[in-house]
Amino acid sequence: MIRALQAFRGIGFLSAVTIVAEAGDLRRFRTAPQLMAYAGTVPSESSSGSKHHRGAITKTGNSLLRHVFGEAAHHARHAPRVAGALKQRQADLPPEIVELAWRAQLRLHTRYRQLGSRIGRPKALTAVARELAGFIWAVGQLLEEVPAAA
Secondary structure: OHHHHOOOOOOOHHHHHHHHHHHOOHHHOOOHHHHHHHHOOOEEEEEEOOEEEEEEEOOOOOHHHHHHHHHHHHHHHOOOOOOHHHHHHHOOOOHHHHHHHHHHHHHHHHHHHHHHHHHOHHHHHHHHHHHHHHHHHHHHHHOOOOOOOO
16 A cells, blocks of 8 residues: 555655555545544535525544645645656556556646635645545555555
C-alpha cells in the first residue's frame, strides 16, 4: 500500500506511511466521500427548507490526514509529468496504479487551474486535496489484502 501511494505526485514515503497509519485499511470506507469526510475535507452545510448554504470545510476529521492531503495538493500547481524520483517510485508497480496516478495528475492540475482563478488559490488547494483523497481511496480499492507476516 505504501509503495502504491508513492506513485502519486506529492506523496513520498513519509506521507504514504502517515496516510496508512492514520486511515488504516482504505477498503473500510465504502465510498470515496467517506474517506473525504474522515479527513474533514468536505464542506459544511447549513440548510433550512429549500435554502442550502455550503460553507468552509468541516475540519471535524483527522487533522494529520487532512494536512498530508493539503500538502500533496500543492503539487497540482505544476504541469503534469513523470520524471526523476516519481518515475523511480512508479517502477515495478502494477500498470493500473500508475495509470490512476497519471489520471490523478491530469485531473488535479486541470482542477487547480480552473478553480484557482475563479475562487482563489487557498480554496482551490482545498478542493484539490479533497479530490486527491478520492484517488487515494481508489488505490485502496484496487489493492488486495496483503497477508500479515508471521
